[in-house]
Amino acid sequence: MGTSEAESRAMRRALTIAATAGVPLGPNPRVGCVLLDADGQVLAEGFHRGAGTPHAEAAALSEAGEAARGATAVVTLEPCNHTGRTGPCSQALVEAGVSRVVYAQTDPNVEASGGTQTLRSAGIEVVSGLMLEESRRLNRAWTFAVEHGRPFVTWKFATTLDGRSAAADGTSRWISSRAARLDTHRLRAECDVVMVGTGTVEADDPALTVRDEVDAVVPHQPLRAVVGLRDLDAGLRVFDDAADTVHLRTRDPRAALASLHTLGRRHVFLEGGPRLAAAFLQAGLVDEVVAYVAPTLLGAGRSAVGDLGIATISDALHLDVEDVLLVPPHAGETPADPVNVRLTLRPRGRRETHRKDQ
Template sequence: MRLTELGAMRQALTLAALRIGATSPNPPVGCVILDPAGGVLGAGFHGRKGEPHAEVNALRAAGDRAGGATAVVTLEPCCHVGVTPACHQALIDAGVARVVVGLEDPTSRGQGGIALLRQAGIDVIVGTAEREVRLLLHPWLHSLAQGRPYLIWGTSTDTDGRERLRKFAAPEVDLIIDECGEVAEAIAGRHHPDVLRTPAGPLPREPEEAVSALGATGARRALILGGQTDIATAPLFTGGWIDRVLSHTRDPAIPSLDGLAPEIIDLPPGWNLAALHPVLDGIITDYRPEDPTPGADPEP
């Protein structure tokens, strides 16, 4: 298969998206290695914190063929050594000739990976499909900017609907908070042990304290199951802490649900209907604010 650099970036984005909800507090990242003719030599993604990053996995797949190749990566290669080695150095050691980056990393410490790659004589291009990369990374970027998880409010008319919301959102969130304030990992065992510091008891009832407690967990996305509470008057919503709303409405045509009126979500100006997600027993309505983070594109 032959790919343009834009095509390779979109493939890298797809790989990164496969790990949404698993990499926190790190971002989901994908990487594709191309030969000079556009042939794919290797590809990889970051699985979860503590495991090799996308660039390392892609270079391992490419092997000795990486010399003189182009690495296409969604986010700037890291320049710091943490649980895993610095990715910029892995690219230098592999002998790649060119690195195509979707988005600069706002968490770069000191001199960024882009500058270090250029110092090593590697041609670096920045900004390929940047808007599309921002769409993928919006919740992570938002979490960094706000110092707390990207918070999704889920509301439904009944218990079955809340379970439907839980199953719908679990693949993309780290934590789920039930109506009693109890916090649990969305999918048990998905993260390395101790990566998420889940509270042992329910969240504080005071909104600012609850948000602060969630910020200390290390999670980047969380679903709050709000039950039938009127979201427009919910303290977390009026305080400006909710970033997305999911509403489950059961299909009244189902015989066992005769007489059930569809739920009405009345949001203030500034919120838009972003998507409608059909599910087995009804529909999930997806609302998002017009400008969730200055300078960042909202999710599609």
């Protein structure tokens, strides 16, 4: 069964509204739905606004009312088939009398899957796979977490051209440019966890919040996760009320990720120091690398990553480049502020993670 141009347009619109800014990240996917009448005209649309709110299909059906009877529902994700905080969308579509459902991505969550069978059993025509890759890209971290049983991990670090994250005396502010740091905040906002180790917290006292171009704290802060066994001073900024914080008292990366997955977290932004990064790399738990490279040389100082146990070049950890972006100074910044380079990479052999968003 094919799809029409009107359905393709509707799917593009559904993907756009699913990505509406401000929707909280976490255990639920981003989903958009557009209802079309028999002539391919838009009747209504809806998108999921976060856990506990109506699903995209329910929101669109509510807007359409009786006009939904005989309509085509175009949805970015297979309609769910389970009852959680809200009822199953597949049953809602059946009861509304829609005649056709076109969706992009099959739901990888076994608890929610099965919507296709429910719809077809009710005599509704179902087509899947329209703009599948675009839908997977929309929910890349959520899809990965559901399929692998752990959060997707993006390791971010800033380095000089010769691979240093700090000078010989320990100073590191600022290796990256202000524009690169603002870009980091934008990437933080795409994740639902920012992770560091206890050593970084004690040494740098970071806030680990998302801030905008005027350094104001923005809403919908990621969870701050601190990994390590040592006790920490409650007066450190990571424990303030600007965002929630969890202290994961373990040195085991897998245990840390398991705890976060249980908390419904699906995308970790790993910003810890060289030792924590090395632990995740050695465990094979880094899925994406974002490196900001400054055109600066130190010649000595702290390495950007700790010992990986690699003794010979044949054992080197190889990365594939997904994207290269120049990060120029923002308007109003001093011309002396250097252009940084943002590299987005993935460990060789991993499936592409679709960071190409610039």
